[in-house]
Amino acid sequence: MRQYVTFLYRCFRLSFVGTAGYYAWMFALSAVALFGLNAYCKQFVHGMGVTGMTDQVSWGLYIANFAFMVGMAAAAATMVIPVYIYRNRELHDLVIFAELFAVAAIIMALLFVVVDLGRPDRFHHMMLRFNFPQSMLTWDVISLNGYLFLNLHICGYLIYCSYRRREPSRLFYIPFVFVAIVWAFSTQLVEAFLYCGLGGRPFWNSAVIAPRLVASAFAAGPSILIIALQVIALNTTYRVPEKAFRTLRNIIRVAMSCSMFLLISEAFTEFYTDSAHVASARYLFFGLEGRYGLVPWIWTAIGLNLTGLVLLILPISRLRGPMLAACSMIIVGVWIEKGMGLVIPAFVPTPLGEIVEYRPTLNESLVTAGIIAFGLLVFTILVRVTIPVLLGELTFDRPYTPNRNSDSLGAPVSPSSATGVH
């Protein structure tokens, strides 16, 4: 136990050590997070009226980002499946990074729910009268916290074993890994059920929402992982096998194609039927009665997703630049599609046919940016302390002496120093 506390303390100390770039990055994230905190305090004092939300569009940027982040968290499974189901041992350690990202993503998702509450001071009512299993929101609370626990356990255990220089006991994490794979899908399913179980919102009341969420998450999640792994490869001595990028790229190709396929199915059903229920989709894609608020967004998203997909299919995406560009496009595309494209149009028009457009205010955009910055901060710290452990630089039996020139966070000097313990 004492060992473990010491480990946590050393990790804490380590998160304050780094290069100039690391400090600048951490400062920037902290500053944005503080701006977000400041904006949230204003919302706490004056009420949700400081957001762009209305009775007509009662969910906005927060829930949109919540949906996106749940997807990102589930995308950790895209690394776990090749490793544990297809026995791709080479990528074993990379699973840890995927799961660390899942941890950060769930923290962001939970924060987005909390800032969306009108009465955060009554959060404990959840514990006292938990409307389970009727309310899908209670399912969501369970699925997210369960997933957070699973990921914390799996990567925490593996990292700690590495720190103690002992072989992890398969019994202690393999079952959890498999539970986590199923759980990842179920978080997406529950997230989709949150929306598609509402008969009063025809735009959501569609069985294809769940597969669409899974497909788009499995495209955007690996894209973020590619970027994160590239950053790790460029800025640390940790050696990321080329195969990781190839695997992730293949996953994105398939997932993005599925996502596009499902989008087409959805659009065809809506527009060919041309029933009264098409109004929301019409508002999203073409505008309704002189209101065009979401039209530029959704077409940008579709353009980005398609361009990203085509780029990734072309061999040119083996090069770092095009690959990063394609991944960024897909992340932004999916972010728009899930946020502006999935959550908001369901409220336009209202069930009584009124059309009120939603425009996020500066304040809620700052809160959103703050949460994302905080999530990235958490992810950076987790990665920062994990790398020296995985490289065997930080173990229980010797002091960690980060020489600036050979620090795992410094510029890569000699690949020979980068040898993992596994």
Add this chain to the structure above:
Amino acid sequence: MMPSRLRTETVLWAIGPLFALVAVWLFFFSPKAEIPLGVSRPVAHSDILRGAWRTPLMDARESIVDGIKRPCSECHRLFAPSQAENRTLMQHKEIVLRHGINARCLNCHDGADRDKLVLHNGALVGFDQAPLLCSQCHGTVFRDWQHGVHGKTMGSWDAASGAQRRLACNECHDPHSPAYRPMAPLAGPGTLRMGDQTPHESHAGRRSPLRQWSHGSPAHGDADPSGTSDEDKEDEP
């Protein structure tokens, strides 16, 4: 280019002051969070009074002429009754008789006893028994009214408690021109951030077979699509 170590030192030195800058900005210059409450258009208390919509004459003795309350018969014994349709009145000029084919005063008012109303069978009833008179022509509406389906009940919803008062026909309708008068609507909704709500052309209207009157332009606003016939209006209140 600075050596990496020196660069790190510089960044580290900069963090404190930069945080201080952030603090100063957040404390002094952080913009106030605006909530556009909108312009609330209050309504006058007199616009939402509850109860009967009219105060009709319930008793012939309530008739006010020249500021003095007196029974109808007091003046009318001086004048001979007239059977003319829609005649021009010398007195009671505020009365406009627009009651379909029911266009004679003495269809409802008794010619001999001006303090009473007269039924078709010649029976006299008081001003407070108007529904009996109306029921002679408006039978189905009267039946609805008896069951509380037509008209308005004040008091309690609970019939068993008995504390109910069903408003009489003439507490809502002017017997001389019973059709409901149009009125000015109260203020429309002005909710938070609802944006511009000037109506736009509806996309669905263009193909609708009902388009010529479902999105009525002023051109056919007052047109009567089915033609007016008094028979149609027999059941009208």
Add this chain to the structure above:
Amino acid sequence: MNIRIWEGRSAGAPKSPQVSRRSFLRSSVALTGGLAAMAAALSPLRELTDEDEFTIQKFLQKHYKEMTPEDMEVALDRIRREVEKRYQVRPDIRDVRAKTGVEFVYALNLSRCIGCRKCVHACVAENNQSRSPEVQYIRVIEMPRGTLDMEQGNHHYERPTVPDANHFYMPVQCHQCANPPCVKVCPVEATWQDADGITVIDYDWCIGCRYCEAACPYWARRFNFTEPSVPKEALNPDMGYLSNRPRPKGVVEKCHFCLHRTREGKLPACLEVCPTGARKFGNVLDPTSEVSQILKTKRVFVLKEEVGTLPRFFYYFDERYPQSIDPEAAAIARSMGIEPRPGEGVPA
């Protein structure tokens, strides 16, 4: 175990006192700056008002269904104090429970409704809804003829007079569904259906997630996006715990059929103000009640039957020749001017 766990910034390099002092100073400056920024970020919290005051009593208040009569008395006392402090009015607040053998039903005659919006504003006055920002439970929709598709309706009609000859008017409020989706989705059971069919909200339990707003197919629920503002002189002191007591910010509210009135035998405010008698309210379990008569004799329908909510709010038409296109009504309006004559409404 003898390892150095204090990995300093200059670890690995021989430390001179000077370097160490510089390093300490640097950390202190960064830490101070960081703390100052944190404090500045939290500074808007200074603007919290009395209404936001955190009290153990409020924090520990139980869910409505778990309250003993004593608990309820304590809560009512607190609300009385709060209302008196804020509005200088002593409210008559009570917890009005559902009666047995009663199931409330509303019926609305679309042939009679003229779209005057008196119900909307009588409701606001009765139920202490926020005037600014505006919260209204009833929406009156001006519908073109030949459709019940509300997307073709107009919520924001402004006319010199109503009714307009080419439209009919459809007021919508909470339908008090027998299968309410809003109750199903609430994560904390802050809203539920009472024995008399009214879906109520415990304003002290709602966490403000607005899932119920998303779930409602009739757009009946409203959220307090900021502290509701009711002018002192307009406050209605006749209050129920589950109905029209002043709401805090950040919670959801909606029409509750004026339960502080109706559970004591009175009629809802929207009905009493209706100038045409288009609104009917009563106990559907009583076969002689007006609503029972309507359900028996009229062809009634509910909105969005396909969503399976089983509303307790019925609409019907009851005439062959819509009054709204009566040319005589228009002629009378022209001959008499458009304003209703003063003094025609009398207080109940």
